[in-house]
Amino acid sequence: MNKAKIIEELNRHKKQPYLDYRLKEETESFTNKLFYTLFDVNTPVAENLDILAEKFSQLVDLACWDLERPCTKVWDNYVSCLPEVLEKLNLDAEAILSCDPASLSIQEIYMAYPGFYAIAIYRLAHELHKQGFPLVPRLMTEYAHRQTGVDINPGAEIGKSFFIDHATGVVIGETAIIHDNVKVYQGVTLGALYVAKSLQKTKRHPTIMSNVTIYANATILGGETVIGENSVIGGNAWLTASVPANSTVFHTPEIKIKTAANV
Template sequence: MDKEKIIQELKGHKKQPYLDYRLKRETEEFTNTLFYTLFDVNTPVEENLDLLEKQFTRLVDLACWDANKPCDKLWSKYVSKLPSILEKLNLDAEAILNCDPASLSMQEIYMAYPGFYAIAIYRLAHELYKEGFPLVPRLMTEYAHRQTGVDINPGAQIGKSFFIDHATGVVIGETAVIHDNVKVYQGVTLGALYVDKKLQKIKRHPTIMSNVTIYANATILGGETVVGENSVIGGNAWLTSSVPPNSTVFHTPEIKIKTADVE
């Protein structure tokens, strides 16, 4: 074995000029600190805000490679948004408590509901996404995705009192728009009709108006697709065109049951 040759070949195949996985690890640490600062009663807010600023400064050093797009002044703007983000998250938690008969307490929702955790990290990442902070918002939501099975792109726009029940397998694309009081069940996809890099600047994902319920494993695709307010989308439905307000959409599978003859 020619170890030196292998080393040189490996270095030669490292095509990315700057790929530092410390950014991923430290983003996850920042995300954890942020979540506990907002919710944990034993975490001191004042001390942790100082810690978060230090962690954020480190992320700026690792993520902001373009000198023409400085990120060093972003923290003060971001931290001023945290109270309003927390207010929205409390509304999300209340929506879960009011809608889910299995929820026994607010504490259970904050600590045990993967849907709430995924929404929380999305909302915290979305504010950074809007400012154009590179890569970190996506790393934050991917961290939540890995823990919950919920994949929400930080670019999605989600209104108040959002509820994801059971959570696992939910996919919400970058240009999706979700209005207020929407309920989504496990396995729902709000996606694009097809994937093409030329569509990067185009709305590719659907719009869901207020007071809509989307049941398990429904798939809604396309940037021009709008689900009208107060509609119900049944489980396993497949939509690629708009639905007017107050509609009910359902999939009717053919089910055959054969029972054995009993003598």
């Protein structure tokens, strides 16, 4: 097959006329500038909000979003939420500092903790998701996922003072609900019992009540599964049913130790 034929065939199979990867690149740029606007002391807030407004307008155009409301109105609504988002993120950072004995300073939390970064981008994406702008929030959280190993769907609902320790491998599904003061360790999955497109409009992921700790590699599945407040879910536990408040759930492995006498 000659080059001209190859080009013809490739063009014939490119079936997504609106698949413009500039949207992904511009979303990542928007996300970085938004994060710096909230946290970096050398980034001027007033100037950057104007830049962000322009970037948001470009994202709307690239996403081919069919707006029921004017773009400026959506952006104004979003910006008005940012002070509350920043307040929540400061509480998240303080929760990490107070819970993790390895943390040395609040500056370290903001700059070096992947769990905090993943929560920050989730909270920023979630507010945009609530405005009814679906693709960009998903690209924002996927950008954080790629950098941190934490996959939080922007549709999830997460309360105050959320702590993800070590971060890598955490998965939080679209319809998960997490209340206040919850601690989650690496490898935790809050997922669905099974996947079917017909379940798109249903609650598929668990509810975690306040003051719950979920240790590494625990898996909690199902939209009707509720973990009661003040409970502790041990590492490697597998749950598909609700747990009452003040419970301790743990997985007991079978361990066999070989010695020289019985090898």
